[in-house]
Amino acid sequence: MKQQLEEIRESAKSQLSKAASLAELDTLRVKYLGKKGELTAILKQMGKLSAEERPIIGQLANEIRADLEASIAESVEDIKQKLLEQKLKSEKIDVTLPAKKQALGHKHPLSIVLDEVKDIFFGMGFSIASGPEVEWDYYNFEALNIPENHPARDTQDTFYITEKMLLRTQTSPCQIRVMENQKPPIRIIAPGRVYRSDAVDATHSPLFHQIEGLVVDKGITMADLKGNLESFAKRLYGEQTKIRLRPHHFPFTEPSCEIDVSCFRCGGKGCPMCKGEGWIEILGAGMVHPKVLRNCGIDPDVYSGFAFGLGLERLVMFRFNIDDMRLLYENDVRFLNQF
Ligand code: PHE
Secondary structure, eight states: OHHHHHHHHHHHHHHHHHOOSHHHHHHHHHHHHSTTSHHHHHHGGGGGSOTTHHHHHHHHHHHHHHHHHHHHHHHHHHHHHHHHHHHHHHTOOOTTSOOOOOOOOOOOHHHHHHHHHHHHHHHTTOEEOOOOSEEEHHHHTGGGTOOTTOGGGGGGOOOEEETTEEEOSSSTHHHHHHHHHOOSOEEEEEEEEEEOOOOOBTTBOSEEEEEEEEEEETTOOHHHHHHHHHHHHHHHHOTTOOEEEEEEEETTEEEEEEEEEEOTTTTTSOOTTTTTSSEEEEEEEEEEOHHHHHHTTOOTTTOEEEEEEEEHHHHHHHHHTOOOTTHHHHOOHHHHTTO
């Protein structure tokens, strides 16, 4: 029996030394030391032994049990240590690796040019005004001297919320809102989104941007209009820039004009950019119609003013030589990354 016990010790130890996981160790513990384990099985046969042998074998069995328990505990520690080392190794952080670059956004081309335009007008003493994009028919048309059935409404068809409420077709309603709330002198620009029910193509979009301008004070004349807008054009396109006023019609200004700038690509000789004309139209303007002043409670015999409106998309497309307006709204990063 002594022989058997020593064999159990031997084989248990050799198996323990090979065990690679905690689960394996546990299986071995059950196999040798468990209630139905090999060691227990031997002890159950102690009854067959003589009275002299019994204590000797009993002592040996206890010693082997203690020995194996110690070995198992040792192996458990070893394996735990190994697992920890593996974990540390796999989770190691190499602080010398280059960091992941954070992609940083930047201004949209519409914002780049809008910010430039704002800066120029700030420098000329203008401040910013704003109005709602969902607007009353009254502010978008009526108060601007465009009554129902006026032909100017045809070119500015829009999206109606109700019969009297619509998406504004121009930033000009901001003029009315400012004049209703502020006494002259007035010197504002109002940039913002406007809407028309136009089909999308390379030069049309149902949503685009305008920048409105309004100056009202005593003694404002067409010379102020021309001087202010010439200064603006020179700041935007360079000192060599010339402007030209062409007669035009807007219901809310009288007289009205369109303003062209000498082509900033060819300087006026004629090129593909200006379609051989030497001039590029950039804005509409005029002296605020006396009816419009009166609609806002401002006496046209005391005050006069000029107003202008420019399309932001046009400026941006000329600035960056973009031939399709849709690119400005699609948010394709391959396009936007170029600015
Ligand atoms: N709102 C006009 C348009 O959209 C532009 C404009 C504004 C003209 C102010 C004159 C004065 O056509």
